[in-house]
Amino acid sequence: xxxxxxxxxxxxxxxxxxxxxxxxxxxxxxxxxxxxxxxxxxxxxxxxxxxxxxxxxxxxxxxxxxxxxxxxxxxxxxxxxxxxxxxxxxxxxxxxxxxxxxxxxxxxxxxxxxx
Amino acid sequence: xxxxxxxxxxxxxxxxxxxxxxxxxxxxxxxxxxxxxxxxxxxxxxxxxxxxxxxxxxxxxxxxxxxxxxxxxxxxxxxxxxxxxxxxxxxxxxxxxxxxxxxxxxxxxxx
Numbered sequence: 001x002x003x004x005x006x007x008x009x010x011x012x013x014x015x016x017x018x019x020x021x022x023x024x025x026x027x028x029x030x031x032x033x034x035x036x037x038x039x040x041x042x043x044x045x046x047x048x049x050x051x052x053x054x055x056x057x058x059x060x061x062x063x064x065x066x067x068x069x070x071x072x073x074x075x076x077x078x079x080x081x082x083x084x085x086x087x088x089x090x091x092x093x094x095x096x097x098x099x100x101x102x103x104x105x106x107x108x109x110x111x112x113x114x115x
Numbered sequence: 116x117x118x119x120x121x122x123x124x125x126x127x128x129x130x131x132x133x134x135x136x137x138x139x140x141x142x143x144x145x146x147x148x149x150x151x152x153x154x155x156x157x158x159x160x161x162x163x164x165x166x167x168x169x170x171x172x173x174x175x176x177x178x179x180x181x182x183x184x185x186x187x188x189x190x191x192x193x194x195x196x197x198x199x200x201x202x203x204x205x206x207x208x209x210x211x212x213x214x215x216x217x218x219x220x221x222x223x224x225x226x
Contacts (some may be wrong), residue, residue, distance in 0.1 A: 103163055
């Protein structure tokens with residue numbers, strides 16, 4: 001069964017460093033999402049991406065964040081200058097479309113720890 | 116804004132039924148979802164319900180939707196130790212179908 005994959009599974013970085021989290025969505029999917037989950041808290045929406053541009057973003061998704069689909073398969077989340085509070089599990093999701101029963105499929109997550 | 120609320124903890128005996136409750140705010144949500152998260156793992160889609168349905172049954176899982184009260188529940192019949200996990204309710208909202216999650220209900224199943 002097709003699945004969303006994410007790399008790395010864990011990343012440790014120093015405050016102020018840039019990190020890039022990578023996702024490979026399901027191959028025929030068209031809509032892509034990033035969510036994050038701070039330890040013990042809710043899963044929060046960050047951004048949605050369609051047709052090579054951001055379609056919606058939350059208040060969390062400030063200028064330190066960016067997303068890109070550099071080729072036909074990868075979808076990346078970049079955090080330009082990490083802060084301690086960026087420590088969280090980051091989930092990528094994808095869906096084929098918006099109509100009908102097109103559910104979002106989630107990747108296993110990348111656990112980011114900022115020291 | 117959109118919000119989803121869940122009770123935080125539920126403890127049941129193995130073999131009993133579990134009922135996890137959720138309330139949501141966006142009456143225009145088309146789909147509502149239940150996801151399961153085991154320790155250290157990602158989000159596994161369990162089931163979903165379309166907003167014009169009252170009930171959906173899928174093997175041991177029954178989802179009930181009260182659209183008037185914006186209340187969603189997940190019943191797990193014959194709960195097993197392998198069902199121990201955190202269960203997230205989520206509503207789909209907005210033009211690009213972002214998901215708004217509840218805080219999750221931790222289900223503990225004991226012998």
